Amino acid sequence: KNEVEQSPQNLTAQEGEFITINCSYSVGISALHWLQQHPGGGIVSLFMLSSGKKKHGRLIATINIQEKHSSLHITASHPRDSAVYICAVDRFRDNQFYFGTGTSLTVIP
Amino acid sequence: NAGVTQTPKFQVLKTGQSMTLQCAQDMNHEYMSWYRQDPGMGLRLIHYSVGAGITDQGEVPNGYNVSRSTTEDFPLRLLSAAPSQTSVYFCASSGGSNTIYFGEGSWLTVV
Numbered sequence: 599k600n601e602v603e604q605s606p607q608n609l610t611a612q613e614g615e616f617i618t619i620n621c622s623y624s625v626g627i628s629a630l631h632w633l634q635q636h637p638g639g640g641i642v643s644l645f646m647l648s649s650g651k652k653k654h655g656r657l658i659a660t661i662n663i664q665e666k667h668s669s670l671h672i673t674a675s676h677p678r679d680s681a682v683y684i685c686a687v688d689r690f691r692d693n694q695f696y697f698g699t700g701t702s703l704t705v706i707p
Numbered sequence: 708n709a710g711v712t713q714t715p716k717f718q719v720l721k722t723g724q725s726m727t728l729q730c731a732q733d734m735n736h737e738y739m740s741w742y743r744q745d746p747g748m749g750l751r752l753i754h755y756s757v758g759a760g761i762t763d764q765g766e767v768p769n770g771y772n773v774s775r776s777t778t779e780d781f782p783l784r785l786l787s788a789a790p791s792q793t794s795v796y797f798c799a800s801s802g803g804s805n806t807i808y809f810g811e812g813s814w815l816t817v818v
Binding site: 633684695697700 | 751
């Protein structure tokens with residue numbers, strides 16, 4: 599059983615669409631991270647959340663601690679947003695992370 | 708800023724060979740870790756270190772060794788490579804802010 603579940607696994611969108619990727623977790627956490635991985639490339643951190651909502655450009659991340667759920671939204675999606683988005687949780691602020699399997703996003707022009 | 712530097716990027720090994728994946732960070736992070744990424748699975752923790760001289764096993768440690776002689780470096784050694792170790796390997800580091808920094812990844816094929 600994976601402590602972190604993401605949905606959907608795969609997502610195809612037309613350029614300009616609003617996109618939502620979901621992450622649910624089953625353990626208590628101190629923080630949740632959203633990561634982005636481009637094909638053939640490394641992994642970069644997009645957000646770290648412990649409560650509420652954060653926004654960076656067209657990306658918005660929200661978290662509901664009571665419901666153990668987080669969402670990553672992309673507004674006005676663009677082909678360059680095509681990547682795998684990974685949710686990770688940090689349970690005790692001890693830098694030990696649990697990862698979801700990722701959501702593969704393809705944005706078509 | 709170099710961040711996390713991981714080498715080599717690509718490697719083909721024969722079964723039974725040994726090799727070392729190098730990882731270095733220049734952010735003075737205490738916590739470093741190695742993950743493997745396989746299709747359909749999330750990143751899985753191989754070994755981690757909370758500081759120089761301290762290492763511990765993660766979820767999938769068998770077949771791998773690590774050491775942490777300095778804060779900067781955290782090499783991963785495959786002692787006798789097996790086809791099951793064909794994977795993409797990522798080194799990561801994090802510090803007080805808990806932001807995770809990853810290396811570029813190492814694609815390893817064992818034939």
